[in-house]
Structure formats: C-alpha cells, structure tokens
Amino acid sequence: MSRRAVIAGVGHTAFGKFPDRTAWDLEAEAAAAAVADAGLRPADVDGLLTDPGAVQGILDGITPHFLRLGAQLGLDPTYTGSEILGGAGSVAIVERAALAVEAGLCEACLCVYGDSALSGADAYGYGRGDEAAFGFFGAAGLHALAARRHMHRYGTRPEHLGEVAVAARAYAARVPHAQKRGALGMDEYLASDPIVEPLRRLDCCLVSDGAAAVVVTTAERAAGSRRPAIPILGHAQAHSLSTYASPDHFDALPASRSGPEAFGRAGVAPADVDVALLYDCFTIVVLLQLEDYGFCEKGEAGPFVEGGRIGPGGSLPVNTSGGLLAEGYGGGMLHVIEAVRQLRGDAGDRQVADAEVALVSGHGLGMNTHATLVLGV
Amino acid sequence: MEVSACADCGHLFLPPGPCCPRCWSRRLAARAVSGNGRVWSFATYRRTYHPAMPAPYVVALVELDEGPRLISNVVGCAPEDVAIDMPVRVRFEEVGEFTLPRFEPLSGGGRS
Ligand SMILES: [Zn+2]
Numbered sequence: 001m002s003r004r005a006v007i008a009g010v011g012h013t014a015f016g017k018f019p020d021r022t023a024w025d026l027e028a029e030a031a032a033a034a035v036a037d038a039g040l041r042p043a044d045v046d047g048l049l050t051d052p053g054a055v056q057g058i059l060d061g062i063t064p065h066f067l068r069l070g071a072q073l074g075l076d077p078t079y080t081g082s083e084i085l086g087g088a089g090s091v092a093i094v095e096r097a098a099l100a101v102e103a104g105l106c107e108a109c110l111c112v113y114g115d116s117a118l119s120g121a122d123a124y125g126y127g128r129g130d131e132a133a134f135g136f137f138g139a140a141g142l143h144a145l146a147a148r149r150h151m152h153r154y155g156t157r158p159e160h161l162g163e164v165a166v167a168a169r170a171y172a173a174r175v176p177h178a179q180k181r182g183a184l185g186m187d188e189y190l191a192s193d194p195i196v197e198p199l200r201r202l203d204c205c206l207v208s209d210g211a212a213a214v215v216v217t218t219a220e221r222a223a224g225s226r227r228p229a230i231p232i233l234g235h236a237q238a239h240s241l242s243t244y245a246s247p248d249h250f251d252a253l254p255a256s257r258s259g260p261e262a263f264g265r266a267g268v269a270p271a272d273v274d275v276a277l278l279y280d281c282f283t284i285v286v287l288l289q290l291e292d293y294g295f296c297e298k299g300e301a302g303p304f305v306e307g308g309r310i311g312p313g314g315s316l317p318v319n320t321s322g323g324l325l326a327e328g329y330g331g332g333m334l335h336v337i338e339a340v341r342q343l344r345g346d347a348g349d350r351q352v353a354d355a356e357v358a359l360v361s362g363h364g365l366g367m368n369t370h371a372t373l374v375l376g377v
Numbered sequence: 378m379e380v381s382a383c384a385d386c387g388h389l390f391l392p393p394g395p396c397c398p399r400c401w402s403r404r405l406a407a408r409a410v411s412g413n414g415r416v417w418s419f420a421t422y423r424r425t426y427h428p429a430m431p432a433p434y435v436v437a438l439v440e441l442d443e444g445p446r447l448i449s450n451v452v453g454c455a456p457e458d459v460a461i462d463m464p465v466r467v468r469f470e471e472v473g474e475f476t477l478p479r480f481e482p483l484s485g486g487g488r489s
Contacts, residue, residue, distance in 0.1 A: 137427065145438055146418070148419060244446040
C-alpha cells in the first residue's frame, strides 16, 4: 500500500524590506516555525529541499544552497537538493518532497524558500544572453509578449488584468502580514504607470525579503502535529524548454499538461476546486492559468474574471492571501501555506467556507517551468 | 540573414546550437533566408532599464517567413504603429562591436 504524503507544518517570516537580515537568517526562522508547527523536533528532519530564490540561487549559486543551509541547520538528511526553477521552484520542491516521502526515501522533508531580493539590488534586472542586446530585460518583457498576444487574439482588455490586481489587494487587506494592505480600485489600477506595455506597474508582483517553509511527511508521522495535516492528493510538473520554437509558447502554459496529470492523480476536476492559489508574478499569468487548468475555455479568462468572480465573495476564490501581487514575494511557498491554512479552516476573515480542495501552482523562468499541487481534506 | 539548417531532417532553427533540436542530428549548416517575417507579439518598454536602450522602444518576437522565431527590435516606426502580424524585414545595425539583426516595417505590401 502506497504512502500518502501530507503537509504537516507551515511557517514563514514577515515579508518586506529587511536590510539588516540575511536570507539565511530568514530561512532559519521559517524552518524552525514549520518544524515546530508540524510537532516535530529538528532531529526528526531527514529530508531537505530548498528553493534559493533569485539572489542566492542565480547570483550567488556557487556553493549549493542546500549544502550551506543544511550545515547551518545541522542536518544530515537522507534526501536533499536545491531547485533552480524560478517561480516554479517552491511548488516543485514540495512536489519532489511528496514523491520522496511516498517512495520512502525520507520521512520528514523540510522544504524551504528564502530570498533577500528587495535588499539585494538588481536581482530582477537580468537579461537572457544575447536577448539583452535588444533591451529584452526582466520578466516583465516576456509576460508583456503573452499579454499582448492574449489581447490581440481574444479581445482581453486592461480591465481584465485589473480584476486580478484588484482581487489580490482586496484579499490582502484581510492578511495581517501582507506587504501591501491598502485597497485598490479599478480606476487607480488603470491610472498606474505603464512599465512594459501592455503591463502596468500594478500588473507586476512585489519584490520582497522573506522566507517560508513547509514540512512534508507521512500521515502517521504527522499524528503529533499541533495543527491538522493536509494530504497532498495530486502533484505533477511540466516544463516548456524549447520556448520560442513552440508554436503556442506565450499562448499556453505547461499548466495545460501538469494540471490534468495532478487532477487525475487526485481524482478531482477543476469544478471541485474550492480555492485556487495560482502563481501571480504578473496578472496575465493568472488569466492564462484559469484557462490552462480548465476553469474556463481558452481565451475566456477575461470575461471569466469580470464582476469580481475571483475576489472575496466570488464563485472561484483565487489567491486569498493576496499572492505575489500583495501578500509578498514568497517564491510560491506562501501559496502552498495559504492552501494549507484554507484547508485547515485557519484563514480568518478570508476563510473560504467549506474549503476541501485547493489547487496550488508555481510558474517560472520566463514561462518555461511549471509545477502543480492538489491538496484536499 | 542566416539560420541553422539540419542536413538530416531539414529543420530550420534559431539560435544556433550543438545539434538539431528536432532530430538531434549534428550535421548542421547555415542557410540564407529572406530576412522577411511578421511580428508575432511585441512589448513596448516605457521604462529605461539600461542606458544603451532608452525608452520607449519595442521588443518583438519575430517569426521569419521560413519558420524560425527570434527576439529582436522593431525600429523605423513609432512604437504606437507596431502591430501583431505586421510584415517586417531585417535591417542589420552596428552596435559597438556587434551587428544586431533588427526589423523595420516592410512597406509596399510585398511579402515575397
Ligand atoms: Zn534535424
């Protein structure tokens, strides 16, 4: 009989600008919080997977991140590694932790994201090889290509992107630790500065210092958790590495492959999802995922989000903690944690009533990488 | 303008690499193409990220008539006049020690 992986503990730091703290310091705080929340002791941790974020992972990636963090935490695990998958990294390491626990490679796998991207200058001003010579800088440019294409092909309007930004801020107003808690109206969204058209400043996620961690273990091992352990019902990854050569690159995400795989393993369908935690580095990515995960037809995400459907009180609550657009840039790990909180019934005045199934996604490296989790109680 | 061509399966591709990304053959050659294509999508930079590229400027994904796609710039017209599916033609520009293939609107309507 196969073992079922669960998320037994979650923990995170504050998110914002902390120039006096290193990412290592933040990661140690988040790790301790998650292990304590799981009802475990440090000596119980025998798996360590890390998502080092942009500053440590891409700019300082000489010493493997897991090696240095493991030394600082005093761990000698049976299973370890770091993933450089951009924004898909955090969800991907939880996905791999589930695989490892299900396979018996480890019993309690600590998954850690951390970064000091706000204090670490220029982390996001990167160019990709020769393309930088054309001024193709930053993730915003890539996602602007996707947004322009969607608008051209399907008639998607700026107000549709705005629905995503407005909903995120409406949720974040209910999240005490959110980095951006002020309400946002559509008029203010539409008046925000163009950055890389058709994207505005308010289409772009926050940059943050902070860390977040979860503990993946077996249901048996989680019996001592202080809070309910949440089963990982389905998980999958899919990637699109051939980029511009693919006819549909920018039109469709690898979510269209990892979604059905994860839903299939979980035995659920999009209609069963009570709360969706969708990676939201840019507003357009949420619209693409609503389509590619099958919540609506291809090209229909704009009309789908109209009228506050994904916001508080809407029929499909999306990113109920405000996500990367308002809660803070947590590499996707905060999305995992919010899913756990919703399924524990632990989400305060943003709680989705009777939440039983949550979808979590990670998306990264300029639309190349994708990871999916389906959690359920 | 040249792209990489696979001698085994005929696939044309950019950027150049160690093997054909379709069949993994390593029998590759450069093939001259027309330099004509169309704008598949584009992004208008309104913020200056690097002094060598003052805003506004247009980064486009250009699909060549022969199939391969590449990231480049659309120059020779106002950013407001760029559109998806717009026919464009390559124009080589010297930038420091590099020669960059940029694209300008293909006027006269001829896509041969
Ligand atoms: Zn070939």
